[in-house]
Amino acid sequence: MKFKLIKDISIALLLARWRQTLIAAIGVTFGITMFIALLSFMTGLNDLLDGLILNRTPHIRLYNEIQPTKSQPTSLHPDFLSSYNFISSVKPKNDKLELYNNASIIKTLLSDPRVSGVASKITAQVFYNVGTIDLTGVINGIDVVNENKLFAFEQYVVAGNYMDLELIPNSILLGKGAAEKMLANIGDVIQVTTTKGERIPLKVVGFFQSGLQEIDKVQSYASISTTQKLLSESNNYITDIQIKLYDMNNAPTIAKEFQEIFEVEAIDIQTANSQFETGSSVRSLISYAVGITLLIVAGFGIYNILNMMIYEKMDSIAILKATGFSGKDVNHVFITIALSIGIFGGALGLLFGFGLSAFIDQIPFNTEALPTIETYPINYNPKFYFIGGVFSIITTYFAGYFPSRKASKIDPVIIIRGK
Amino acid sequence: MADIVLEARNINKYFHDPIEVKVLSDINFTLNKGEFVSIIGKSGCGKSTLLYILSTMDTDYEGELVIDNQLLKLKKENELARVRNEKIGFVFQFHYLLNEFNVLKNVMLPGLKLGKLSQEELEHKALEKLKILEIEKEALKKPNQLSGGQKQRVAIARALINEPIIIMGDEPTGNLDKKNSEVVFNIFQELAQEFNQTLLIVTHDNEFAARTNRIIEMQDGRIIRM
Ligand SMILES: Nc1ncnc2c1ncn2[C@@H]1O[C@H](COP(=O)(O)OP(=O)(O)OP(=O)(O)O)[C@@H](O)[C@H]1O
Numbered sequence A: 001m002k003f004k005l006i007k008d009i010s011i012a013l014l015l016a017r018w019r020q021t022l023i024a025a026i027g028v029t030f031g032i033t034m035f036i037a038l039l040s041f042m043t044g045l046n047d048l049l050d051g052l053i054l055n056r057t058p059h060i061r062l063y064n065e066i067q068p069t070k071s072q073p074t075s076l077h078p079d080f081l082s083s084y085n086f087i088s089s090v091k092p093k094n095d096k097l098e099l100y101n102n103a104s105i106i107k108t109l110l111s112d113p114r115v116s117g118v119a120s121k122i123t124a125q126v127f128y129n130v131g132t133i134d135l136t137g138v139i140n141g142i143d144v145v146n147e148n149k150l151f152a153f154e155q156y157v158v159a160g161n162y163m164d165l166e167l168i169p170n171s172i173l174l175g176k177g178a179a180e181k182m183l184a185n186i187g188d189v190i191q192v193t194t195t196k197g198e199r200i201p202l203k204v205v206g207f208f209q210s211g212l213q214e215i216d217k218v219q220s221y222a223s224i225s226t227t228q229k230l231l232s233e234s235n236n237y238i239t240d241i242q243i244k245l246y247d248m249n250n251a252p253t254i255a256k257e258f259q260e261i262f263e264v265e266a267i268d269i270q271t272a273n274s275q276f277e278t279g280s281s282v283r284s285l286i287s288y289a290v291g292i293t294l295l296i297v298a299g300f301g302i303y304n305i306l307n308m309m310i311y312e313k314m315d316s317i318a319i320l321k322a323t324g325f326s327g328k329d330v331n332h333v334f335i336t337i338a339l340s341i342g343i344f345g346g347a348l349g350l351l352f353g354f355g356l357s358a359f360i361d362q363i364p365f366n367t368e369a370l371p372t373i374e375t376y377p378i379n380y381n382p383k384f385y386f387i388g389g390v391f392s393i394i395t396t397y398f399a400g401y402f403p404s405r406k407a408s409k410i411d412p413v414i415i416i417r418g419k
Numbered sequence B: 001m002a003d004i005v006l007e008a009r010n011i012n013k014y015f016h017d018p019i020e021v022k023v024l025s026d027i028n029f030t031l032n033k034g035e036f037v038s039i040i041g042k043s044g045c046g047k048s049t050l051l052y053i054l055s056t057m058d059t060d061y062e063g064e065l066v067i068d069n070q071l072l073k074l075k076k077e078n079e080l081a082r083v084r085n086e087k088i089g090f091v092f093q094f095h096y097l098l099n100e101f102n103v104l105k106n107v108m109l110p111g112l113k114l115g116k117l118s119q120e121e122l123e124h125k126a127l128e129k130l131k132i133l134e135i136e137k138e139a140l141k142k143p144n145q146l147s148g149g150q151k152q153r154v155a156i157a158r159a160l161i162n163e164p165i166i167i168m169g170d171e172p173t174g175n176l177d178k179k180n181s182e183v184v185f186n187i188f189q190e191l192a193q194e195f196n197q198t199l200l201i202v203t204h205d206n207e208f209a210a211r212t213n214r215i216i217e218m219q220d221g222r223i224i225r226m
């Protein structure tokens, strides 16, 4: 019963100054709308940019690196065991990039419950021959089916069918940039030279565009068997094993574990792409900061209107107190006013924020670099709506706190005497 | 011993700003149930100050105040609010109605705060009070649509809604013309005689005071006659 009375009084005071209260509420609405739209858009953009790299990057990559042996013979020699050896100009011995016993590694990996998928790969340095000119290039020999499953390979193929790589022998899928340089069309046969000097014709079955121009100018894809032939290697030669995990966050620890078990190099996605993580978090930090600033400004709007209202309603407050309302009741009245402004303005803000996001989502956004994107990216994470809602209530509560306290402390005697 | 409604014991009051002045000294008196008492005295002698203390709104005083056998000295703000709500009806010189609400709701507000009766019962009771004051026709108007005399009658109806044990007024007729003052005085008299209502009214109008049961006269913060 008590609340109904407080509510009635609040509504009456609110309606008596409905224009100003509306403006205060619009302030909150604007703040929340921008907060939602900004975060949805920024996060959408973040996801997009991260996706560019992260979706196509294995969580863990196993490979061999040509590097000098860590323990040199001198340090193993019994005569020098107690001394400290300095050896300069250590050279790696002619070791291969091949991952030995990869079949058993893959088998072990596939039975690991933390691993969601595995795709093997060969990277081969080549030259694309264009007339008399040689362009440096990299051919990725991929396990087409698994590559598509793990990295949505299909999405980046802008012309031709990616499955042709598997079906047509000696076929190649060129990067868009590389194809433009070579003036190659689908169906053409291009020549590549391997690092060992062999020259091999390959049939172009399609183009891909990753969104990163530097990659598109250099890289191409072929099937594993084609690449093995290209390198004149046996059919169990592979150089990389790409692993996707169920939980990407475990990548660093699992990478370390695999490095020890399989005695190969293992790099995790966090180490390989640390700069993207920082970029994303800075962008979201900025969005939050701007959104919260907007809300705080709206909070000052509420603070002002409440102060004004209290100043104007001194007489009414004095009367309420003289007829038996306590300071706490008066306090509740003004807090209720503040919160209704916050809840009303905030709810509208969430609605408009959703509307604005949906609108941005419709704006065409075509860029050469991002073939799969047609409109601006939006992330409709309910988390933003939750934070926005909670924050609108918290700001209005604090905006109402001091004016309400002031109102509750009004001494009716001073007001009544003042007449 | 007759029922004592209000008792003031050795009340002293100082104002500290700009210099320390003693505005009330040694106020002692009692009010019995059903008495209609007026307080008179020259302007500035401390009548309003005393009334604000007696109505529990001013707590900065020395001495003791007992209303309905409750000593109010150490009560908290919300407890005093409760005492005002339940036991005291206050009528001001200026009408002090809430323009946001209609007349009926204005009368009901202290009752809603007390919360002893339901909305419907209170509405019924408020209309009854308005009828006693012969303004039930204005029940649904806003206070700013009423004349000064009508507003004052609404204020009296509001003071009556919780059946207080005492009604206090600070020059309730001070702002009214002769005719309306007469109406208000007659209402007070009727309340005292017919409903055995205790009333304590500050006034400048000696004619008004002469017709009450008892006159308390003040001078320079002291009671010189009662
Ligand atoms: N807030 C205050 N600070 C200092 N002195 C005050 C204050 N309020 C009132 N006074 C002084 O206290 C004395 C009593 O004032 P009070 O209002 O009680 O007089 P009153 O008898 O009601 O006069 P009136 O008949 O004109 O209404 C006056 O001398 C006044 O100047």
Ligand SMILES: [Mg+2]
Binding pocket: B047, B048, B049, B170
């Ligand atoms: Mg006075």
